[in-house]
Amino acid sequence: MTSPDKSNxxxxxxxxxxxxxxxxxxxxxxxxxxxxxxxxxxxxxxELQRDPMSLYRYAANRAALLDGVTEVVMNELxxxxxxxxxxxxxxxxxxxxxxxxxxxxNVLPLLVTRPLSTPLGLRPLGTLRPLEHxxxxxIDAGFAPADALHVYRVYYGFLYGHILNxxxxxxxxxxENEAILRLGLHRLPAKEFPHLRALGPALADYDGAAxxxxxxxxxxxxxxxxxxxxxxxxxxxx
Amino acid sequence: MTSPDKSNxxxxxxxxxxxxxxxxxxxxxxxxxxxxxxxxxxxxxxELQRDPMSLYRYAANRAALLDGVTEVVMNELxxxxxxxxxxxxxxxxxxxxxxxxxxxxNVLPLLVTRPLSTPLGLRPLGTLRPLEHxxxxxIDAGFAPADALHVYRVYYGFLYGHILNxxxxxxxxxxENEAILRLGLHRLPAKEFPHLRALGPALADYDGAAxxxxxxxxxxxxxxxxxxxxxxxxxxxx
DNA sequence: GACAACTTCTCTACAATGTAGACTTTACAT
DNA sequence: ATGTAAAGTCTACATTGTAGAGAAGTTGTC
Numbered sequence: 229m230t231s232p233d234k235s236n237x238x239x240x241x242x243x244x245x246x247x248x249x250x251x252x253x254x255x256x257x258x259x260x261x262x263x264x265x266x267x268x269x270x271x272x273x274x275e276l277q278r279d280p281m282s283l284y285r286y287a288a289n290r291a292a293l294l295d296g297v298t299e300v301v302m303n304e305l306x307x308x309x310x311x312x313x314x315x316x317x318x319x320x321x322x323x324x325x326x327x328x329x330x331x332x333x334n335v336l337p338l339l340v341t342r343p344l345s346t347p348l349g350l351r352p353l354g355t356l357r358p359l360e361h362x363x364x365x366x367i368d369a370g371f372a373p374a375d376a377l378h379v380y381r382v383y384y385g386f387l388y389g390h391i392l393n394x395x396x397x398x399x400x401x402x403x404e405n406e407a408i409l410r411l412g413l414h415r416l417p418a419k420e421f422p423h424l425r426a427l428g429p430a431l432a433d434y435d436g437a438a439x440x441x442x443x444x445x446x447x448x449x450x451x452x453x454x455x456x457x458x459x460x461x462x463x464x465x466x
Numbered sequence: 467m468t469s470p471d472k473s474n475x476x477x478x479x480x481x482x483x484x485x486x487x488x489x490x491x492x493x494x495x496x497x498x499x500x501x502x503x504x505x506x507x508x509x510x511x512x513e514l515q516r517d518p519m520s521l522y523r524y525a526a527n528r529a530a531l532l533d534g535v536t537e538v539v540m541n542e543l544x545x546x547x548x549x550x551x552x553x554x555x556x557x558x559x560x561x562x563x564x565x566x567x568x569x570x571x572n573v574l575p576l577l578v579t580r581p582l583s584t585p586l587g588l589r590p591l592g593t594l595r596p597l598e599h600x601x602x603x604x605i606d607a608g609f610a611p612a613d614a615l616h617v618y619r620v621y622y623g624f625l626y627g628h629i630l631n632x633x634x635x636x637x638x639x640x641x642e643n644e645a646i647l648r649l650g651l652h653r654l655p656a657k658e659f660p661h662l663r664a665l666g667p668a669l670a671d672y673d674g675a676a677x678x679x680x681x682x683x684x685x686x687x688x689x690x691x692x693x694x695x696x697x698x699x700x701x702x703x704x
Numbered sequence: 705g706a707c708a709a710c711t712t713c714t715c716t717a718c719a720a721t722g723t724a725g726a727c728t729t730t731a732c733a734t
Numbered sequence: 735a736t737g738t739a740a741a742g743t744c745t746a747c748a749t750t751g752t753a754g755a756g757a758a759g760t761t762g763t764c
Contacts, residue, residue, distance in 0.1 A: 245712065269751065279714045281752080290751065337579045343634050344575065347643075348669070349650015356654070356662065363661040373661065374668045381631050382681040386620075389627030393619050396581045405585075412587015416594070423601040423611065424594065430612045431586070443620040449691060450684030483730095483741065507722065517743045519723080528722065706764085714757070721750070728743070734736085 246276065251286045252296045259297060259334045267293070291345075295352070298338045303354040304328055307361055314369035315448050319441070321362070322387050326440055329391045336395055340388060359384075370455055379451060386447055394436040406432050484514065489524045490534045497535060497572045505531070529583075533590070536576045541592040542566055545599055552607035553686050557679070559600070560625050564678055567629045574633055578626060597622075608693055617689060624685055632674040644670045 254275050259267050269290060273280035287293040305328055308320065329336055343351060359380065366376035413428050492513050497505050507528060511518035525531040543566055546558065567574055581589060597618065604614035651666050 268749085270749085278712095281715085282713045284752075285712070337575075337582065340578055340630055341575045344630075347646045347650065348635060349647045349653070351650075353654070353658075356659065360659045360662045363665070367661060373665060376661075377665055377668055378677065378680060381628070381677060382624075382684060385627030385631045385681065386624045387627065388630055389623030389625065390619070392578055392582075392626055393623045397586060408585045409587045412585065412589075415587070416591070420591075421594065421598045423605060423614070424598045427601070427611060427615055430615055439616065439619060442616060443623065446620060446688030446692065447684060450688045453687065454684065506720085508720080516741095519744080520742045522723075523741065707762105708764105709760100709762085711760075712758080715755090716753105718753085719751095722748095724745105724747085726744085726746105728741105730741075731739090733738085 246278065246282065246286060248286045248296070251276065251283060252293075252300045255293060255297050256300050256332070256335070260332055263334050264337060267297075269293075294338055295342055295346070297335060298342050299352045299354050301328065301332050301335050301339065302352075302358075305358060307357065310365075314365050315452070317365055318362070318383060318448065319444055321358070322383075322390075322440060322444055323437065325387060326391060326394070326436065329395065330398075330436075333395055333398065336391065340392065372458070375454075375458065379454075382451075383447065386443060390440050390443055394434070394439065397431075397434050398436070484516065484520065484524060486524045486534070489514065489521060490531075490538045493531060493535050494538050494570070494573070498570055501572050502575060505535075507531075532576055533580055533584070535573060536580050537590045537592050539566065539570050539573050539577065540590075540596075543596060545595065548603075552603050553690070555603055556600070556621060556686065557682055559596070560621075560628075560678060560682055561675065563625060564629060564632070564674065567633065568636075568674075571633055571636065574629065578630065610696070613692075613696065617692075620689075621685065624681060628678050628681055632672070632677065635669075635672050636674070 251272070255267055255272055258272060258275060269280040269283055272293075273283060276283075283293070287296055305324060308317070308324075310317075312320070329339070343355070348356075362380050362383070363373075363376050366379050367373055371379055409432055410428065413425050413431075416425055418425060489510070493505055493510055496510060496513060507518040507521055510531075511521060514521075521531070525534055543562060546555070546562075548555075550558070567577070581593070586594075600618050600621070601611075601614050604617050605611055609617055647670055648666065651663050651669075654663055656663060
């Protein structure tokens with residue numbers, strides 16, 4: 229072993245030096261496990277058995293740490309083989325993203341919120357890679373580059389929106405879910421909220437994947453139509 | 467005047483008693499003006515010329531205060547005359563909501579994030595009213611109640627997503643916008659991000675309203691198709 | 705080895721925050 | 735006046751992010 233953990237393991241077991249990756253992934257674990265609020269410098273330091281201050285070598289401040297966490301999560305989104313039909317690919321990416329969000333529900337607020345403070349041009353590469361990927365995909369599919377951008381926005385907008393929606397209805401304990409729901413609906417004035425109250429049962433069983441897929445179908449239908457429409461008129465100039 | 471502000475205006479001008487509305491609207495003003503982080507109990511107290519502790523009579527804690535602010539914003543969303551065609555209405559609501567979000571960009575994180583901590587059934591009525599309204603609208607338009615729910619989700623999902631997207635690209639100073647963008651794009655490795663870099667100009671001029679409308683068109687097209695498809699099969703049983 | 709430069713981590717300290725608990729002031733009903 | 739409830743204040747404390755100075759450990763050069 230060329231790299232020794234050598235001598236200094238005598239008292240507090242001298243630990244291997246930190247790294248940005250280690251710091252960020254422990255931070256992520258903390259958030260996943262105990263929630264966003266649990267991610268404090270002190271707690272993270274404790275988790276890593278280091279003085280909280282040592283963290284500042286790997287993230288300029290707490291905000292940067294949060295950005296780092298979102299980046300880590302974003303990087304978990306695998307980039308995929310390009311073979312398939314573009315519609316199939318968009319579907320797949322959407323579902324992958326949904327699963328990713330479900331695996332880190334506590335991070336979602338960061339995912340949707342942090343980019344608000346960072347102009348697009350300055351975001352970490354990991355965050356921009358999906359964008360580039362989808363642009364490529366759409367342009368290959370026949371969309372004009374500018375249109376591809378619009379389509380991307382519609383698509384990602386819808387995707388983010390769906391995830392938000394789903395996680396809002398998502399409750400950890402599904403038994404509790406129904407209980408709370410019934411309780412809550414009961415509270416609503418019957419005259420003002422007739423439809424909502426009537427939908428109690430329908431609200432109780434929510435199938436996120438199906439819901440997403442349904443939305444995607446609508447979206448893709450519309451997109452395909454648009455593509456077909458724009459494909460014919462502009463003949464390439466000789 | 468039966469209610470006197472009478473005697474006690476002699477030294478620090480005895481102030482009229484607070485009220486939840488006053489507290490919340492000042493809180494909103496603070497957030498609008500100075501950003502989310504500026505909304506601290508102490509600062510809000512100072513703004514109202516009261517001891518920070520007095521606020522706890524109108525909001526159980528800071529989190530509740532935040533919820534209150536989102537509620538206030540939500541209540542600004544006017545409910546509209548019902549005459550119009552459902553598609554027109556959905557379009558109108560979407561644009562209204564967009565404008566609302568643009569008027570309170572600093573509140574958006576709350577708008578999308580706070581509901582995550584409150585199960586649907588327990589949200590403030592103001593937040594649920596749009597939901598009920600749209601359900602009614604869709605059911606009137608011919609959707610089965612359960613379908614109306616799905617449609618609502620797609621619609622609101624898309625809407626939220628669009629707003630998030632738009633505000634992410636929104637920068638206060640439009641001059642700076644282009645500068646930052648150019649700067650940022652330049653930084654991207656040309657091999658890895660060819661399309662994104664090429665889209666520089668297209669990225670620079672963003673028309674949110676148009677973008678939203680385009681998305682809505684796609685969505686509504688898909689929805690209308692779905693409505694037509696589901697309208698014929700299930701004949702009412704005699 | 706001796707020494708220096710550098711990286712990594714720790715200690716101490718401070719200002720700001722949310723909020724519990726006890727108290728004071730004000731308003732009003734009897 | 736006297737009691738009761740509401741509204742507002744004071745004091746105090748634990749917890750947070752982070753600045754600044756330095757300690758400990760690592761590595762390179764002679």
